[in-house]
Amino acid sequence: MEEQKKHIQIVTATDYDGTEIIVLTMTFEVDRGVDIIQAVKEASKEYIRTDEGRAFYRYTCNCFNWGDFWNNVPNEICEKYGFKKIDSGVSNFQVNLNEQLVDDEMEE
16 A cells, blocks of 8 residues: 655644734644644544543633644644644744845845
């Protein structure tokens, strides 16, 4: 049986708190044909049916968001839905997309 091909998908979750923007970037290895958004929702549902997940869900007043998913749902559950989380490290830098990276004093 031929191994199913996988690809990388990146999901970015944002939260706006006044003037502050919080961004969570999540990297996934995904089986071809898998809808990563739907797969994450299904994996989250399975997680909150576990003893640990049910306790966490109750603790958060029955709320479960992308941050909760990323920090709590193990890859052993995710892999049942055709994907796994890839820990790409935490970003320590926030930059302005429009910041000029080259000054106008270029030598010719």
